[in-house]
Amino acid sequence: MSETAERKHIVVLDDDAKLRLLIGEYLEAHDLRVSAVASGAELTRLLEREPADVVILDVMMPVEDGISVLKRLALKPDAPGILMLSAMASDVDRILGLELGADDYIAKPVNPRELLARVRAVLRRRGPDRSEQAVEDLIRFEGWLADPSSYSLHAPDGSPVDLTTNEFRLLLALLRRPGRVVSRDSLMLDVHGADAEFYDRAVDVGISRLRAKLGQHGGGDLIRTVRGEGYLFVRRA
Incomplete structure (x- = not known):
């Protein structure tokens, strides 16, 4: 395997050319391979040619902002x-x-050492490439079909349900503990790993959106809120 293939591929998307250069040089000096792009369109073209392990994404950009780019990426x-x-x-x-x-x-102005630490933390949490992992069994429930290997969900009528990566991780965390109350802290750990900063509302909003998407296909009551405790995936008789 070549040196290029061995190093993790990091893509920096920011409209600030000086910041792209600063981040790129620092990460390259710490054995990461870096590509830099200035727009969401450039990122799309790059990812069509070559996958990335981590994308560092600026929120405030002209034409297409980072939140819009995030929504597109997270659905893949x-x-x-x-x-x-x-x-x-x-x-x-x-x-x-x-x-x-x-x-x-991470907030700007960016401390390169902190950024490097957070990039490495994301790489650790994600672990080996999914293609290198054993394929996990399909999960069937109430006529639904969840595929952990592709992060895909199909409703009982066979139609696909568009979930973000984190919404699917929330669903998976609940499916693996059917009939048990799962705390917000546990869900945050499952979704973001041990290095995550804890924001209860992030879990609550994520569950709300997940429940709404399930509800569009008749599954809105599959996730129950247990006040003061967390959430429970309902086992139906």
Whole structure:
């Protein structure tokens, strides 16, 4: 295997050329392979040619903002890890990014050492490439079909349900504990890993969106809220 193939591929999407250069040089110096692009369109063309392990994505960009790009990426079954960059550092902004599918969120101005640590944390949480993992069994419930290997969900009528990566991870965490109450902290760990910062509302909003999407196909009552405790995937008789 070549040196290029062995190194993890990181893509930096930011309209600031100087910042792209700074981040790229720092990550390259720490044994990561970096590609830099200035727009969502450039990112799309790049990913069609070559997959990425992590995309570092600026929120505030002209033409297509980072949130729009995030939504597109998170719906892909082979979505890369996504680390958001933003000058907006409020909890609301962090929660929005996390619940839409980002793996992490870091405020500008960027400390290169912190950014490197967070990129490595995302790589650790994601583990080996899915193609290298054993294919996990399909999960069938109430006529639904969930495929953990492709992060896909089909409703009882066979129609696909568009879930973000994090919405699917939330569903999977509940499916693996049917009939048991799962705390918000446990769900946050399952979705974002041990390095995650905890925002209860990120889980609540993610569950709300997941429940709404299930509800469009008659499954809105499959997830029950247990006040003060967490969430439970309902086993029907």
